[in-house]
Amino acid sequence: MDSRLRGNDTRNMKQEPYKLDVKDFLVKGDIGSREVFVVKAKLDIELDEENVLKSYEGEVKLTLLENEILAEFSINYIAETICARCLKKYKREGRLSFDREYVIGRRVAEGDELLVDKEFKIEIGGPTLEEIAFDVPMKPLCKESCKGIK
Numbered sequence: 001m002d003s004r005l006r007g008n009d010t011r012n013m014k015q016e017p018y019k020l021d022v023k024d025f026l027v028k029g030d031i032g033s034r035e036v037f038v039v040k041a042k043l044d045i046e047l048d049e050e051n052v053l054k055s056y057e058g059e060v061k062l063t064l065l066e067n068e069i070l071a072e073f074s075i076n077y078i079a080e081t082i083c084a085r086c087l088k089k090y091k092r093e094g095r096l097s098f099d100r101e102y103v104i105g106r107r108v109a110e111g112d113e114l115l116v117d118k119e120f121k122i123e124i125g126g127p128t129l130e131e132i133a134f135d136v137p138m139k140p141l142c143k144e145s146c147k148g149i150k
C-alpha cells in the first residue's frame with residue numbers, strides 16, 4: 001500500500017475546474033494502491049442568496065480500482081452565512097465526507113459519471129461545490145444562544 005502525501009495546492013478558483021493530476025498514480029500504481037492529495041481553495045462563490053463559500057481545504061484519498069479511481073474526500077469549509085435569528089453575517093464552518101468514482105479509459109461520460117480525462121486528471125472542484133451546496137442549513141445560527149434582533 002502506497003500512501004504518500006502529494007503537493008499542497010492553493011489556488012484562486014472562482015469557478016474554473018480544480019483538477020488533480022493522477023498520471024503517476026495510474027502509471028505506477030497497482031490495483032489497491034492508495035494516495036492522498038491535499039487540496040485547498042480560496043474562493044468567493046454564491047451557493048445561494050444567503051451563503052457565500054469562502055474557502056475549503058482537506059484531503060482526497062485515492063484508491064486505484066480495476067476500472068475506476070475511488071476518491072474519498074474529507075473537506076472542511078468556511079461559508080459566510082446570514083444568521084436566521086439576528087440576520088447578521090457570520091462565518092460558518094462545515095465538515096464533509098463524501099466519495100466519487102472516476103472511470104478510467106473512457107472518453108465520453110455516460111449519464112452523470114465522472115471520468116479520468118485524457119490528460120490523466122480528475123476534476124474535484126465540481127463535486128466538492130455540489131456537496132457543500134447541499135450542506136447549507138435551513139436555519140443557520142451564528143450561535144446557539146443567539147437572541148435574535150435587539
Ligand SMILES: [Zn+2]
Binds near residue numbers: 083146
Ligand atoms: Zn445570530
